[in-house]
Amino acid sequence: MRGIHTDESGITLAEMMVSIVIITITLTALAGVIIQSLRTVSTNEQTVEGTHLVARLLEDVRTLPWPCIGFDTTDPDYAATSPSGTTVAISSECPAGFRADRPRMNDGDVTVGGVDYDVEQEIVWVDDPAVPGTQNHKEIVVRLAWDGPAGTPHTTEARTTRVPTPAEVPVEEPPADCTPGELLDFSITPTVIELSPSGFLRDDVHLFARTCGEVMTVRVDAPTRGTVSLTDDDGDGTLWRATIGAGTAALDPGTFDWTGRTNGMGADPDDSATVQVTVFSPSDPVQLRVDAITLSDRICASSNGSSSNTVRNPVDITVDVVGIAQASAGSVTIGWTSVNATVAATHTGSGTESSTWTARLPAGTTLTNDTTTIEVRVVRTEDNETAVDTAIVPIDRVRHQDACP
Secondary structure, eight states: OOOOOOOOOOOOHHHHHHHHHHHHHHHHHHHHHHHHHHHHHHHHHHHHHHHHHHHHHHHHHHTSOGGGSSBOTTSTTOOSEETTEEBOBOOTTSOHHHHTTOOOSEEEEEEETTEEEEEEEEEEEEOBTTBTTOOOEEEEEEEEEEEOGGGOEEEEEEEEEEOOOGGGSOOOOOOTTOOTTOEEEEEEEOSEEEEOTTSOBSSOEEEEEEESSOOSOEEEEETTTEEEEOEESSSSSSEEEEEEOTTOOOOOSEEEEEEEEESOOSSOOEEEEEEEEEEOOOOSOOOOEEEEEEESSOEEEEEOSSSEEEEOSOEEEEEEEESOOSGGGEEEEEEOSSSSOOEEOEEEEEOSSEEEEEEEEOTTOEEESSEEEEEEEEEETTTOOEEEEEEEEEEEEEOTTSOOO
16 A cells, blocks of 8 residues: 655745834835825815915905905004005004904914914005006905925915905095195106107006085096096095096007096196106017906805815905006906806906906806815017916805805
8 A cells, every 4th residue: 555645845934024124125116105095184184274275364364344454553564564564553443342353473273183384474565556656455365374284385376355345445625725626646656657769658657636515517628538537436526536548548658647637617627747658669578477366256166976066156356466567468267166167358448567356156056075286378479478377266065055154
């Protein structure tokens, strides 16, 4: 009878060691990928939270009464100037009840979701884009800085412009001894008017007049231009305005006295201002850039339970563009994260070397996720230069039956 032989050969120690090394290397590589993925997810969550925090802080300041939008000069961190311009100081007319809610330049840490966000704010004076040199609008800037996973530093910033409402602009009372019908103020902005080489206005020209008491008409006699009629701005016949739009022809170069006249019968119903009309000699063009992206309201959308959101309220998007001074000098398109969402913006105002453009994010637009990316694309006709800027904007997602916040 033959003996039964068994094969007792197996994995050798060397083979086992090689297998362990291979498994260890594989697990180490996978662990690195998993850790990096977790860090990326955590960073994205912190960025979204930071974006929501910036939007909330901006809105908190925007909703304050006009005199309260500024910094208290007694705050330890107060500085008369900020990186963005001249600091706005809180007005003595700010009601006492709002002073406790006033913003501070350095708000310290704000903790959201276990993350400490360091908050810095600026409020600076900026020009009305339609009237250069006025410094009568307020730009609000909020910056956040925080340490992400593994101590990686992160920052985000947002800014918006606060414009005073008509009710917030004090109307200067006329002097008691003025003569009815008298022109108290008469101004032309700018006083140096530039023409393009082809003879068209490069920028808007703004005319303003204030009278002593109600008058029926105000007009300006402009040599080589003719008579310009001003429009009653406040309905009581004392504040009058007119704009000669960029691109207008029929102006000759030279120095002229433009005379404002009212139909008042009192003394000195006329006044004049000297303007200089020059032909612009193009040199190196101003660097083209998007200076600010501002939304008229927060984006509120109905959520269907997934990542898809339907916008409830139309939101106007306004952008300030530097390097284009009039509508004919270029084009601006504004888009957002959606399908076929790029629209042509409308030119709404001009400065010396800048312009303002607006487009509307309509109700019913479908957006995804918790934020949308606003993209602004500018093309300058003169040299075909292009500038692109983006802003990440949070979306307030609510259920269909709930109201917007």
